[in-house]
Amino acid sequence: xxxxxxxxxxxxxxxxxxxxxxxxxxxxxxxxxxxxxxxxxxxxxxxxxxxxxxxxxxxxxxxxxxxxxxxxxxxxxxxxxxxxxxxxxxxxxxxxxxxxxxxxxxxxxxxxxxxxxxxxxxxxxxxxxxxxxxxxxxxxxxxxxxxxxxxxxxxxxxxxxxxxxxxxxxxxxxxxxxxxxxxxx
Numbered sequence: 001x002x003x004x005x006x007x008x009x010x011x012x013x014x015x016x017x018x019x020x021x022x023x024x025x026x027x028x029x030x031x032x033x034x035x036x037x038x039x040x041x042x043x044x045x046x047x048x049x050x051x052x053x054x055x056x057x058x059x060x061x062x063x064x065x066x067x068x069x070x071x072x073x074x075x076x077x078x079x080x081x082x083x084x085x086x087x088x089x090x091x092x093x094x095x096x097x098x099x100x101x102x103x104x105x106x107x108x109x110x111x112x113x114x115x116x117x118x119x120x121x122x123x124x125x126x127x128x129x130x131x132x133x134x135x136x137x138x139x140x141x142x143x144x145x146x147x148x149x150x151x152x153x154x155x156x157x158x159x160x161x162x163x164x165x166x167x168x169x170x171x172x173x174x175x176x177x178x179x180x181x182x183x184x185x
Contacts, residue, residue, distance in 0.1 A: 011092060015092065015095070016105075019099070022083070039074065039100065043097055056094075112143060113144070113145045114145065116144050116145070116160060116161060116163075118132065118146045118148045119170075121152055121153075121170070122152075136160075140162070157173075
């Protein structure tokens with residue numbers, strides 16, 4: 001199993017690096033980040049698309065036709081389209097989400113952004129996330145890019161993780177601390 005992870009990781013990194021180089025040459029890195037981020041939103045929200053991509057019985061031609069429609073609807077540029085078609089031809093389309101995630105990480109790293117995770121008990125709107133990013137960026141003297149995730153077990157509050165630093169203001173954590181104090185008394 002670990003060999004498979006490193007195999008897909010190696011593939012993801014190679015294709016992501018190639019895409020980063022192409023985006024830099026075309027001076028369209030920001031455009032590609034937006035386009036590929038939008039694709040990921042569709043991918044993660046549509047189980048039918050995920051299952052279609054992971055299904056090995058689909059022909060290259062069938063996959064190209066489906067991706068042509070998706071990419072045209074997204075107004076994707078020619079290089080992005082060709083990138084997806086190369087993945088299809090090389091039978092690497094199974095790794096598309098990992099490749100895009102790796103590309104986004106590489107771009108973020110190149111821009112000097114610091115990745116962080118924000119866990120909350122409910123969905124946080126994009127405006128609030130932007131405000132939190134701005135506030136944290138000012139405090140750490142760097143650019144923070146938050147990845148928001150939902151963890152309903154938190155009950156309320158948030159958990160912020162920046163590298164090894166974790167700030168836990170969740171109700172779940174507060175209740176655990178109260179329980180600990182009560183048991184020690």
